[in-house]
Amino acid sequence: MTTPVALLTAIGALVVGAVAGYLVARRRARREAARPAGPTVAELLMRLIRSSNNGVVVLNRFGDLVLHNPRAFELGLVRVSQADPRARKAAEQVVETDEPMEVDLSPLESRGRRQPEAVLGEVRPLGDGFTVVEAVDHSEAIRLEAVRRDFVANVSHELKTPVGAIALLTEAVLDAAEDVTEVRRFGGKILRESTRLGQLVTELIALSRLQGAERLPDLNVVEVDAVVREALGRTTLSAESAEITITTDAASGLLVEGDRTLLVTALSNLLENAVAYSQPGSPVSISRRLGDGMVEIAVTDRGIGIAEDEQQRVFERFYRADKARSRATGGTGLGLAIVKHVAANHGGSVGLWSRSGTGSTFTLRIPAHVRPEPAESGRGVKQPATAKQPDKTPERTTRLVATGQEISGPDRGGNL
Known part of the structure; x- marks a missing residue:
């Protein structure tokens, strides 16, 4: 049987619990009341309109401006x-x-x-005489479409030339089938045109990869001297045929982070370009140096040079500063475009100095590889690193550098 004391104790516990619960709930309610209220639906909608990449304008039945976002000003809608x-x-x-x-x-x-600016708007009714105008900027899409059309037209034109030549030469071979001398002569021409066609296709594939059609290879530590040696090896035959000697400075021991194959291709294109646009017997040189955290590889020639008004276009696809000479050398017009994209994909750039009748200097700049150097304080300091000390036995050290101011920017368009 429950005693009065136990009953009073239980009632007291219930009262204390109820009071405590009430106090906790009241404190929570006060905290909720003190907390700033969240944005309303209308405020969220306004934020959405202001942040839109499209121009948005709301008009009343009289055509007066009710509200708009900043993008509407940028597109000229307001x-x-x-x-x-x-x-x-x-x-x-x-x-x-x-x-x-x-x-x-x-x-x-x-x-x-x-390439005009293209802004298209859609006007929709909102009811009660209100309308919304939403404007979209299609300028970039139109520009890209124009670039695509130009590229397709240029590729078609460039492919048409060797394909047509091969067809005509093949007919000539068939007509002169019994004349061994003529067959050999026409056969040699067919070989040259087919080689040019194959080179064009190969460079188109390379350019497509560099422009993002495929994922670029992982970057590794690359020896600049090895890149120079391999590029020289690729260019030796054409240089000897043109009676041109390519000289280099001493080995540098410099390192860069990149893809060796792409870097060799870029430097080879610069060398081939220098050889193709130089007179027989004139010199071409390569120099290497480190400056401001960038490895600079300069290719200098004493060739025909590039007119100042053409220097901003020479890195465009299929652009040729000297079209007649380019046809004679079998150039595709893509070599320097590939150089520009290789440099950009490595976080670097390509510079140009040139003067008509004097020559040109193309400078490929690639960020130098850095690694922490041990310090006495125990903290590593990042410095441009070299793979090894330069070889005490230097390579040929002749270096030709044209005088004048170097120009960097969109550069010599594909004059292989």
Whole structure:
């Protein structure tokens, strides 16, 4: 049987528990009340509109501006607190028909350009006489499409030349089948054209990979001297045929992070270009140095040079500074474009100094490989690293550097 004391104890416990629960709930409620309120749905919608990459404008039934986002200003959809007249006129029609419609909102001053700015807008009804105009900038897509069309047209033209030549030469061989001398002569020409065709296809594939069609190989530590030696080996035959001697400075021991095959290809293209555009017997040289954390490999020739007004275009695909000479040497017009993309994919650049009748210097810049050097304080300091000390027995040390100011930027377009 429960005693009065036990009963009072139980009641007291219940009362204390209830009071404690009430106090905890009240404290929680106070904390919730003190916490700042979250954004409302309207505020979230406004944030969404402001952050949109499209221009958004809301108009009332009179065509007055109700709200807009910053992107609408950038696209010219809003001017001096008023919407573009073309958008207002389209909004009036949408209010009458209650059907969405599209409108061209491209800047008037861009019309007639080769690559105009293209801004297309869609006007939609919101009810109660309100309309929304959403403008999208298609300029980049149009530019890329124009580049694609030009590229396809250039490739088609470049492929047509050797293919047509091979067809004509084959007919000539068939007509002169019994004349051994003529068959050999035409056969040699067919071989040269087929070699040129194969080189063009190979370089198109390489350029496609460099522009992102395929994942680039992993970068490794590469010896600059090894790259120079291999590139020289690839160019020896063409240099000897042109009676041109390629000289180099002493071994440097410099290192870069990159893909050896791509770097050799880029340097080989610069050397082949220098040989192709130099007079027989004129010198071509390679020099290496380290500056501002960049390894610079310069190829200098005493050739025909490049006119100043062409120096900003020479790294474009299929561009040739001297078209007649390029055809004579079998160039594809892609060599220097490949150099530019190799440099960019390695985080570097390519520079050009040239003067008509004097020669040219192309400088390939690639970030130097760095590694922590041991310090007395126990902390490693990153410094440009070399694989080894330069060989005490230098290579041929003749170095030719054209005088003048070096120009870097979009550079000599594919004059192999």
